[in-house]
Amino acid sequence: MGGLTVALIGGGRWGRTHGSILAQLSDRVGRVLWVSRHEREAVDAFVGNLPGARDRFTLVESLEAALALRLDAAIVVTRASDHAETAGALLRASVPTLVEKPLALSAGTARGLVELAAIRNVPLFIGLHLLTAPFLHHFLALSTGRPLAAVELEWLDPEQEIRHGVDKTANLTTHKVDEIMPHLWSMLQLVDDCGKLQADKVKPLARGAVEVEVAMSCARGTLRFGRRAPGRRRWMRLEFRDGGYAELDFxxxxxxxxxxxxxxxxxxxxGKFGPLAVELAGFLDMVRLRPDVSSFPQTASRCIGSVELAEAVRAQLLLQEAGAVADRLARGGGMRDPDVLAWVVDNIAPLLDVREPRSESARAELADIIVDALEAATTSAHVNDPKLHSIITAIRQSDFFGCLTKERPI
Incomplete structure (x- = not known):
């Protein structure tokens, strides 16, 4: 069987990570059509450094151009707010599709995509590679049969770090909940897949970190996550009803x-592949061999809960962080307070049509723009800078601004 023609849609850091893995899967992939609107030069340079990739990777300007070239499969790694629209176009063209998490920013939109996939009889998967991560399954198997009392998860990232030789920065244009909660949902599903997870309490922490209490069918869960930590941390703790415990620091x-x-x-x-490579290889094998995909753990219809939980947490967190900002300001704090600045930027940046800031100076510049625009929106001051007008409009139309001004009237 010949190699597949695969569209890779998105040229950012995570897209390039997927590209490097596709280059390793030459037994499955014959041709990669790489769609990138904003990162063409970076993608072209990246492909030039991948051994043998020049013969199999072709840069194309648009999704429409890729669709015209008879795709066998597609992988969507664009900005989170574009996932649903891109996935919908692929499904309507009957292209088996893997969408990097989140599938969509609302459960209603996600359900619509699942329904479209069913109507078109097209496989639709969500990129939740922890669902099949062998090291997690190994860890959980060590305590099989022991009733759980509690689960703790921590997922913390620094603002900037080097990962696998690549500079990784916090993506402020994707809401931290949409970026991180699907990972935490995946781990909770592996621990307890008996029912829907319920976000009971959401608490803002310093520098934009978050704590969430989750009701599970068999235990209580406590989740902590953030993107401004001193260092990277991935940690799981299981507490058993017999008094014992298990911890995994990954x-x-x-x-x-x-x-x-x-x-x-x-x-x-x-094996020679990590969890993400295992996920991509499994997706491509599914496209090639066409088995019954209903039981695959990353099938979108089985993973709607990842979007539902993120949506619920995000809605509660918006209220809590707006209240925290209002309270801190009422007690004499300023917009440049590290906590206030984190809460404001995390809620406003994903609403703006701006490029992802890739450096410390770019993040600082975006934070300055957001603070200036928020102060102008809050005071109704006249603004001479035309670049701020659209940002002020977006802020004033946002739920965060509505909650903030309700807590702290103009």
């Missing part, structure tokens, strides 16, 4: 395991 995969106070042997993989 800050560096596959991680270290402690079971009831005793250090365990680390998971040893028998």
């Amino acid at each position: 800050t560096i995969e596959p991680g270290s395991i402690i079971l009831d106070g005793v250090q365990q042997a680390s998971f040893e993989s028998d």
Whole structure:
């Protein structure tokens, strides 16, 4: 069977990560049509450094141009706000599609895509690679049969770090909930897939971090996540009803395991691919072999809960962070307070039609623009800078601004 023609849509850092993996899957992929509107030079340079990629990778200017070239499959790694529209176009063209999380920014939109996929009889998957991560399955298997009392998860990132030789920065144009909650949902699903997860309490923490209490069918869950931590942290703790516990620190995969106070042997993989490569290979094999996909863990119809939980958390967090900003300002704090600035930027930046800031100076510049626009929107002051007009309009139309001014009237 010949290699597949695959469209890779999105040229950012995560898109390039997918591109490097597709280059390794030459037994499955014959041709990659790479669609990137804003990162063409970076993508072209990246492809030039991938061994053998020049013969198999072709840069195209638009999704329409890629669709005209008879696609076998597509992988969507664009800005989160564009995922649903792009996925819809692919499904209507009957192209099997894998969409990087989140599938959509609302559960209603996600359900619409699932319905469209069913009507068109086209496979639709969500990129939730932790659902099939071997090191997580190994960790959970060590305590099979022990009733759970509680689960704790931490997912913390610094604003900027080097990952696998690539500069990784916090993507302020995607809401932190939409970026991180699908990962946490995936881990909770592996622990307990018996029912819908309920966000009971959402609490803002310092520098934009968040704590969420989740009701599960068999236990209580506590989640902490953020994008301005001193360092990277990935951690899971299970507390059992028999008084024991299990911990997995996978800050560096596959991680270290402690079971009831005793250090365990680390998971040893028998394959050459990591979780993301396993996910992409599985998706491509599904497209090539066409098995019954209904039982695949990343099938979109099985993963609507990842969007539902993120939407619920985001709605509660918006209220809580707007209240926290209003309270801090009422007590004499200013917009440049690190906590206030984080809460404001995290809620406003995803609403703006701006490029993802890739450097510390670019993030600082975006924060300055948002603060200036918010202060102008709050005071109804006249603004001479025409660049701020559209941002002020977006702010005034936002739910965050409505909640903020309700807590702290103009």
